[in-house]
Amino acid sequence: MPEGAAEESGDTVTELRLDKVSRWYGNVVAVNGVSMSIGPGVTGLLGPNGAGKSTLIHMMGGFLAPSSGTVTLDGVPVWRNPGVYRSLGLVPERESAYDFLTGEQFILAMAKLHKLPEPGAAAKRAIGLVEMDYAADRPIGNYSKGMKQRIKMASALVHDPPALLLDEPFNGMDPRQRLQLMDLIRRMAAEGRTILFSSHILEEVERLAGHIEVIVAGRHAASGDFRRIRRLMTDRPHLFLVRSGDDRRLAAAIIADGSARSVQLTDKGLRVEAVDFQRFTWLLPRVARDAGVRLWEVSPSDESLESVFSYLVAR
Numbered sequence: 001m002p003e004g005a006a007e008e009s010g011d012t013v014t015e016l017r018l019d020k021v022s023r024w025y026g027n028v029v030a031v032n033g034v035s036m037s038i039g040p041g042v043t044g045l046l047g048p049n050g051a052g053k054s055t056l057i058h059m060m061g062g063f064l065a066p067s068s069g070t071v072t073l074d075g076v077p078v079w080r081n082p083g084v085y086r087s088l089g090l091v092p093e094r095e096s097a098y099d100f101l102t103g104e105q106f107i108l109a110m111a112k113l114h115k116l117p118e119p120g121a122a123a124k125r126a127i128g129l130v131e132m133d134y135a136a137d138r139p140i141g142n143y144s145k146g147m148k149q150r151i152k153m154a155s156a157l158v159h160d161p162p163a164l165l166l167d168e169p170f171n172g173m174d175p176r177q178r179l180q181l182m183d184l185i186r187r188m189a190a191e192g193r194t195i196l197f198s199s200h201i202l203e204e205v206e207r208l209a210g211h212i213e214v215i216v217a218g219r220h221a222a223s224g225d226f227r228r229i230r231r232l233m234t235d236r237p238h239l240f241l242v243r244s245g246d247d248r249r250l251a252a253a254i255i256a257d258g259s260a261r262s263v264q265l266t267d268k269g270l271r272v273e274a275v276d277f278q279r280f281t282w283l284l285p286r287v288a289r290d291a292g293v294r295l296w297e298v299s300p301s302d303e304s305l306e307s308v309f310s311y312l313v314a315r
């Protein structure tokens with residue numbers, strides 16, 4: 001497509017691209033050589049706590065410099081380039097520190113920071129988008145967790161950016177607030193925006209994201225739609241440590257049942273290699289009950305990518 005053609009047709013496609021991006025804090029490597037490309041629609045950034053999701057999101061938003069590699073928005077580097085803030089909205093994980101302001105004062109201040117030509121109208125529009133009109137004149141300090149999340153969304157949307165980055169937006173929300181926010185994110189995406197949100201819960205990502213990027217221990221571990229990710233997580237052997245009232249008897253029952261590839265008796269308990277994670281965790285309590293053995297503990301026993309994946313699936 002010739003340069004500028006998309007914009008002229010009004011059919012802008014916003015793409016965030018990471019090219020071999022790393023970030024370290026002293027000796028800690030938070031993000032390690034990540035390359036990916038995020039386009040229109042909803043992308044879920046999935047990974048356990050400490051995987052490097054917040055660090056990645058802050059680099060994508062232009063708030064943190066990569067130690068190496070580049071992040072670009074439609075080909076333009078986002079670091080040290082204030083112009084890109086016009087095209088990006090970032091909702092950080094932590095609570096905002098403006099509890100004394102009303103929702104409307106906060107959003108209006110953001111509209112003015114962006115130097116929007118009609119800040120009042122823009123603030124009203126953003127507040128309407130997140131359906132917070134009814135509480136706009138109340139102090140943010142009195143908002144519920146869900147309301148705070150929505151007003152943060154409004155602050156990121158006030159300048160109508162084509163790309164939106166949300167760091168753990170569902171944390172601490174009750175199911176109703178969660179549904180409301182999912183609905184809002186879907187609507188934002190339906191308007192053609194490029195939306196990335198992070199989460200450590202597979203089900204959350206599955207319900208909302210058309211595309212998933214998995215990050216584990218700072219590295220890009222997998223990408224695809226939720227079927228592919230779930231298959232990657234489940235279709236591989238998983239190691240478990242199982243402790244019970246009678247490990248020897250339970251080992252015999254597991255072997256007889258055929259639900260594991262191998263069973264080893266160790267002084268810490270049984271080391272079991274399951275073929276199918278979900279089938280094994282479903283079958284084990286039944287096998288134990290039929291053998292008359294009480295289960296004390298079942299836990300993934302290695303720190304490999306697989307066990308992290310299986311941990312995510314088990315949530």
Ligand SMILES: Nc1ncnc2c1ncn2[C@@H]1O[C@H](COP(=O)(O)OP(=O)(O)OP(=O)(O)O)[C@@H](O)[C@H]1O
Pocket residue numbers: 025028029030031047048049050051052053054055056168
């Ligand atoms: N400012 C910092 N200084 C030192 N280490 C940091 C800093 N920020 C993050 N880290 C480390 O970098 C790694 C990645 O952290 P990050 O917050 O990006 O992960 P995360 O996936 O967002 O996790 P969480 O969901 O728990 O916030 C962690 O080991 C963390 O301790």
